[in-house]
């Protein structure tokens with residue numbers, strides 16, 4: 001009663017028939033865009049019989065994100081919960097005091113190992129050296145592909161994984177390591193198989209129905225393999241643990257497990273946290289960097305402007321670092337515009353309520369899923385004027401300096417705001433500016449132009465594309 005208005009709620013399938021894409025859509029979120037246009041900023045939906053509300057618009061999203069009532073996550077089967085007998089674990093899908101304690105601990109101790117700090121730069125730079133060696137190797141081994149394009153960016157996710165994994169588990173994997181290459185593929189596949197508005201993770205019954213459970217089953221398989229990789233690293237850490245030598249985040253967590261008397265710091269919880277960080281942190285940063293490079297190929301004049309600023313501020317003899325960020329105004333504007341326009345996270349992971357709640361005069365029943373529409377904020381026509389246009393200058397103030405737009409939500413907002421924001425900003429910034437400093441990027445003269453397709457999943461991602469690179473230094 002007094003639930004937000006929405007499309008027709010059919011028996012069993014609820015509103016799902018109007019939540020699927022149509023021919024001509026250019027973004028996975030188009031069906032939800034249409035619902036918002038038709039029904040307004042709060043749309044009542046049903047994923048099967050599960051009530052859900054699509055929440056759009058800056059004010060609504062800000063309020064939902066700030067209110068304690070909505071900090072909960074719905075009961076969704078994720079691979080680690082299933083493996084741990086449906087006990088909620090990790091960071092993303094835990095609630096209340098458990099979430100607060102684990103989030104605080106994780107953030108504090110990741111920072112001790114350089115997470116989101118300048119002290120990480122040297123490590124990011126050494127990963128970039130490896131990346132550049134791969135680029136040069138590809139060009140030397142297959143010079144003929146300069147005409148049709150190299151698949152340069154396929155190694156980027158592996159580099160992103162290494163950067164994060166070093167802090168979590170103190171390990172670096174060679175890009176030629178077969179096991180590691182497989183892991184990288186699994187992470188990407190895991191994300192593409194996801195679907196934020198699928199009822200399958202909510203209903204255990206649907207998880208057993210062939211065809212309907214197709215994506216879910218495949219995703220579960222990928223997730224299990226990724227979990228095994230993490231579990232093995234945890235076991236190695238437990239076996240070699242030395243109280244006097246904290247090598248990485250896993251060690252610090254194990255030390256806490258030994259001190260902890262109520263069991264809230266457990267091995268399962270450590271595995272789940274690492275899984276959450278690993279998944280949340282690697283695909284998102286790799287996709288953001290790839291989207292940015294895709295825009296720079298499409299707009300060569302912007303690429304040139306980025307390069308000129310880097311040459312002026314940083315020069316050619318060293319790679320850009322986080323210390324340069326406050327002086328690279330245009331580069332910051334380009335990254336921000338790329339994140340806004342591409343929208344790797346068009347919505348937050350679903351939120352939920354644990355009691356009946358009133359929101360904007362509507363009744364939101366206990367257990368209702370809240371689909372928080374960040375895209376509606378980052379593509380807000382009233383605020384931005386021309387949201388569909390890629391225009392980094394919108395973030396340059398009259399003084400020529402980068403101007404932060406407080407009305408954007410690139411990493412969510414409020415209590416659950418992305419835990420990895422500083423790390424993600426630093427790594428994507430250094431990755432993309434270093435590439436542009438050292439290589440000219442172009443569409444291959446005889447190959448297809450980089451695809452403009454945006455892939456669906458838990459996040460959105462650019463469709464892989466080929467390009468030509470010319471070394472500049």
Ligand code: HEM
Nearest residue numbers: 092280281284285288345348411412413416418419420424
């Ligand atoms: C460009 C890269 C990234 C983007 C666009 C992004 C975006 C987001 C968004 C929109 C949320 C949801 C916030 C909410 O529920 O209100 C989120 C949550 C989260 N992100 Fe990120 N993220 C990125 C990178 C990272 C990295 C590098 C890490 C960690 C290594 C990370 C860890 C997390 C975690 C743990 C949460 C859940 C927080 C919680 O529920 O308390 N993310 N992220």
